[in-house]
Amino acid sequence: MKIILDNLTVSYRRHPAVHHASGTFAEGEATAIFGPNGAGKSTLLKTMIGALRPDEGHVRFDGGSLADIAYLPQQSEIDRSLPVTVTDLVATGLWRRTGAFGGVDTASLARVSEALATVGLSGFASRTIDALSNGQFQRVLFARILVQDARLILLDEPFNAVDAKTTFDLLELVRRWKEEGRTVVAVLHDYEQVRAYFAQTLLLAREVVAWGATASVLTDDNLRRALDKVAVWHAHAPVCETAREGA
Ligand SMILES: Nc1ncnc2c1ncn2[C@@H]1O[C@H](COP(=O)(O)OP(=O)(O)OP(=O)(O)O)[C@@H](O)[C@H]1O
Incomplete structure (x- = not known):
């Protein structure tokens, strides 16, 4: 586009x-x-x-259109104190397909796992995002972009x-x-x-x-x-x- x-x-x-x-x-x-x-x-x-x-x-x-965009703001604009897991955050990249309340089915979970593996974070799926280094957090955000497929x-x-x-x-x-x-x-x-x-x-x-x-x-x-x-x-x-x- x-x-x-x-x-x-x-x-x-x-x-x-x-x-x-x-x-x-x-x-x-x-x-x-x-x-x-x-x-x-x-x-x-x-x-x-x-x-x-x-x-x-x-x-x-x-x-x-706007719906085809994945946007990553500066880290300083993102609230990392929320008690969400790495999987939860990456899965929000699927909202466009599933809707915010669509739930995460097996196929979605597989996509999230694959994206985490691609960014070198297999094994981090159930960590909360406040327990990540800056570099790890940025890898998570890139995994989210991967599942968005924008x-x-x-x-x-x-x-x-x-x-x-x-x-x-x-x-x-x-x-x-x-x-x-x-x-x-x-x-x-x-x-x-x-x-x-x-x-x-x-x-x-x-x-x-x-x-x-x-x-x-x-x-x-x-x-x-x-x-x-x-x-x-x-x-x-x-x-x-x-x-x-x-x-
Ligand atoms: N919410 C705001 N209210 C008022 N002025 C703002 C606001 N956000 C940015 N500005 C001003 O607009 C100008 C452009 O800011 P912007 O953040 O877009 O620049 P930038 O090129 O991204 O800068 P940086 O490299 O420092 O991040 C600056 O003078 C900034 O002070």
């Missing part, structure tokens, strides 16, 4: 965090969203899943505070998803990870600085332009005039 941003502006109290962004996330590609802190990366993902409403412009899905996978800083071995294993899963023809979009801060696993990059600094083949986007010149843009806008982002007209 292809995702098209059409002149997208998203604001917090009319101060734009994403400003007139246009472009296309290519189908079956792995695209990194790269940019300085405060560049609007998380805001863009939240708008793509429908959690934030644009002031102006649209997100369009070509060949799919065409579009959105990941927000998936390797933050995650150990090197887990990061490597989960990046290999990203590679597999791409080989399976899924569309993967990930917010990342690690330049080497982007270069090794993401053929496409969107460099965002509130506005689109560059978008295309990673090698041509992540140039010194573009990175400097991105930093300059965010430095100027970050502290006193002005009210967007077009957003104000629409408000």
